[in-house]
Amino acid sequence: MIENVIEGVWWIPGRDRFLPDSHMYVIGKAEFGEYTLVDCGLMEMGAYKLEELEHAGISLKAVKRIIMTHTHIDHIGCLPEILAAVPHAEVWIHKDEAAYLERGDDRIVYGNKMFESAIRSQYRVPDGTFTIKAHRKLEGEEEVNLGGIPFRILHIPGHSVGSIGLFNEEHRLFMSGDTIYADGAIGRYDLASADAGQLKKSLERIADLRVDILLPCHNRIVKGGADPMVRNTVRQWGALLGS
Ligand SMILES: [Zn+2]
Numbered sequence: 323m324i325e326n327v328i329e330g331v332w333w334i335p336g337r338d339r340f341l342p343d344s345h346m347y348v349i350g351k352a353e354f355g356e357y358t359l360v361d362c363g364l365m366e367m368g369a370y371k372l373e374e375l376e377h378a379g380i381s382l383k384a385v386k387r388i389i390m391t392h393t394h395i396d397h398i399g400c401l402p403e404i405l406a407a408v409p410h411a412e413v414w415i416h417k418d419e420a421a422y423l424e425r426g427d428d429r430i431v432y433g434n435k436m437f438e439s440a441i442r443s444q445y446r447v448p449d450g451t452f453t454i455k456a457h458r459k460l461e462g463e464e465e466v467n468l469g470g471i472p473f474r475i476l477h478i479p480g481h482s483v484g485s486i487g488l489f490n491e492e493h494r495l496f497m498s499g500d501t502i503y504a505d506g507a508i509g510r511y512d513l514a515s516a517d518a519g520q521l522k523k524s525l526e527r528i529a530d531l532r533v534d535i536l537l538p539c540h541n542r543i544v545k546g547g548a549d550p551m552v553r554n555t556v557r558q559w560g561a562l563l564g565s
């Protein structure tokens with residue numbers, strides 16, 4: 323069920339089945355009357371998330387944009403389904419992954435050939451499903467106001483080339499996508515466009531943020547006191563990711 327994290331930030335947990343389904347986050351203070359969705363989920367996992375939004379009193383008409391932390395299938399799979407319900411919403415994606423989607427190149431979406439054939443045998447995915455236009459191509463370091471809450475966009479490549487995170491300074495709240503999780507794990511770095519060396523640098527940047535509230539896109543979240551766990555995770559994985 324949808325859960326409030328701080329004023330103006332909600333968490334809609336993903337529903338993993340045989341494949342993972344990313345969480346969705348919702349950002350926006352009621353008095354601002356506009357909302358941002360962060361990530362969508364796997365195919366067919368959009369409808370329940372939209373219902374939960376409405377349960378929380380968030381009108382779909384007030385959804386102004388969808389920001390993708392990156393474009394893997396478990397995050398972007400139901401973007402077309404969600405866009406059909408909020409056709410007025412903009413899509414914001416880091417420019418390095420937007421470039422793939424705009425030319426219909428779905429190698430990052432599927433990650434590798436094995437995942438592509440497994441997913442395409444499970445779901446009917448017509449060709450061209452992931453030819454998607456980004457209304458705003460992010461570069462990193464943008465300061466954005468999302469429904470009354472300021473965030474800085476961080477480009478944190480490694481898990482994928484255009485992975486981003488969203489950082490709110492006041493609450494030291496960080497939406498980390500798949501780059502770092504709350505259980506000592508980090509994102510895999512063997513899929514299309516991944517890079518272990520870049521991931522190491524991105525993790526070190528995250529450790530320097532002194533994150534208090536950690537909101538990753540899978541598994542549990544941390545509503546406060548995340549910093550020692552984050553720095554410990556970065557230290558342990560840093561040794562494995564090389565110099
Ligand atoms: Zn991912």
Ligand SMILES: [Zn+2]
Pocket residue numbers: 342344394396397500539540
């Ligand atoms: Zn994921």
